[in-house]
Amino acid sequence: MSSSESPLITLPVRRHSHFYPQVRRLLAEAFPPAELIPEWVMNALALRRSFDFTAYFDPEEPSGFCGVTFTIHSDDLLFVVFLATNPALRSRGYGTRILDQLKERFPGFAIALEIEPMTTDASNFHQRERRLAFYQRNGFVETGLYTDYEGDQYEVLRYLPSRLPGEAHQGMQYADLGVLRSSLEELLASLAIPVYIPTIHVGISE
Template sequence: MLQFFDVTRDAPWFPQVKALYESAFPANERIPIKHLLDDKIKREFWAFFDKEEGASGSVEDAATPTFCGFSNSITHGSITNIVYFAVPPELRSRGYGSKILQAIRRQHPDTRIVVDIEVEEDSKDAEELERRNRRREFYTRNGFDASPVDYVWQGEHYRLLSAGGTVTEKEFRDFWKEILKDIPEAKYP
C-alpha cells in the first residue's frame, strides 16, 4: 500500500529525498532544495513509501517500508503543477510512478494536472532521445496529453503535458505570475 508523508528538513526521509532530487535532475533543472522546503510558496512536497514491500523487496521485510519516490507540486485555482517528481532508478518500471501520479490525482480530483518534459527534438544524442521518449510515453500511458505550451527555463526547452483538461499558455503564465507575485527573485517560466 502506497503512503505519502510531508517532506521537511527534520523528516527522517529527508536525506533520501535530497539524494534522489540531486541525482534525478541535472543542476540546470534544479532550484536549491531549501526553496522546495520554505513556505513562501505553498507546495506539496511528499515522500512516498510502499508499506507492503520492504527494503529488501520482500513482503517479509515489510516492517521497513520502501522509499519509492517523491513529488513536489503547487496547486492554484484549477491547476496543479507537478514541478519535481522522481522514483529511485532501481524501482523504475515497477508501477511506482503511476501509483504516485494516481495519489496526486486523488488529492486534486477537480484540477488539471500539468507536468513538463524536455522537448525530444532538442536531444543531443540517441541515449538522451530515448530517455525523453520513455518519459513522454510514461506520462501518455498515465493519461497526460500534449498541450500547446512550450517554454524555456534555465536554458532547457520544455513542453507541458496535462491530464484532466488542456491548459493554455495564458493560463500557465498566469498561474506562475500569481504564484511568484511576492517573490521577485524567483526564476520560473
C-alpha cells in the same frame, strides 16, 4: 491504481524528517543541478499552503521509500515541479501509482508538468521518448506550450480531470491553452526565485 494495491503511504518532507537524506539523494540523482531549486528554498516553500513536498512509501516493499513529488497548486490547477521514483524500484509501476494518488488527492484539478522536448538530435532522445510515452499512458497530452528558463526549454504536458455526465469540473477550463498559459505563469511566479520564473510560449523557440 489496481484494486489489489494498497495506497502508498505519504509523508510531508521536512528538513528534520528521518528520510530527508534519501529524498535529497534521489533528487540529486534524478535532476541535473541546473534544474533543481535550491534546497533551502524548497524547504521554505514546503511550509506554504499552496506547496506540497511529499515522500511516498510502500510498506510492502523492503526498501520502503519509493518516490517524491514537489508540487504547487491553485484552486483547480496542480503543477508538478518535480516527480522522481527510487531507481531501485523503477519499471514497477510506482510512477503511475504516485500520479494516481495525486489525481485522487486533487479531484477535479487539471495537472501540468514539464518534460524535455522531443528534439531528435538530443543525446538522450530515446529517454525523452520513453518519458513522454509514460505520461501519455497516464492521461497526459502535449499542449504545444513550452517554458524557457534562460535558454533551457521544456515542453508542457497537461492532464484534464474526467468529467461524468452532468458534472462540471473547474479544471476543464484548462483545455483552453490561453487559460493554461496565464495560470501557469501565475503559479510559477509564486516560486519567488527570478531564475525559476520562465517565459511560456507556443512552440520551440529557435
